Amino acid sequence: MHLLEDRIRKLRIGWNKKALGEADLYRICRRFHIQVTEMPLRTDGFYYRVKGRDFIAVNSRLSGPMKLLVLFHELGHFLFHTPESGATANFHGVGGSVRKECEADAFALCSLLPRRMIETRSIDEIADDTGLPEKAIADRFELWRKYGL
Secondary structure (H helix, E strand, O other): OHHHHHHHHOOOOOOOOOOOOHHHHHHHHHHOOEEEEEEOOOOOEEEEEEOOEEEEEEEOOOOHHHHHHHHHHHHHHHHHHOOOOOOEEEEOOOOOOOHHHHHHHHHHHHHHOOHHHHHHOOHHHHHHHHOOOHHHHHHHHHHHHHHOO
16 A cells, blocks of 8 residues: 555545545546546446557446545556556446555545644544544545554
C-alpha cells in the first residue's frame, strides 16, 4: 500500500490531505486525457483502455457521493493498473475483492475521506456530512487502522 501512496504523492493532487471533489476528478482526467462517459450500465462503472486511449464509464443512474466514489475508484485503476500496451478493462463491483480492486477502493476512499477527517470524526458524523454508505466509511477507517493512511 505504501508504494501506491508514494506514486500518488508524486501526482501532487492533494490526495489524502483534503477531500477531493468532482472538479478535482475532471481536472485529473483532463491532465491524463481520460474521457469520462455517463451511460446506463449494469455495473456501477468501469475503466478501459483501447488503442492507447483511456476511458471511464459510470452508470448514469448514480449520483452524488456514490457516483464520485465510483469515478475515483475507476481513476485508481487507470493510475495503478494500466498496461504499457494492449487493451484492458476493470469493472467496479464485478468479481471478487482482489488486490487491484482493493487498491482502487483505497485510492477512492482516501480521495473522498482524507486522513484528517478520519482522525477527528466518527463514522456517523462522516456519513451524515458526506452521504456515503457507512460500509464505505468503515472500510476507510480500516485503511487508517491497518496502513496508517
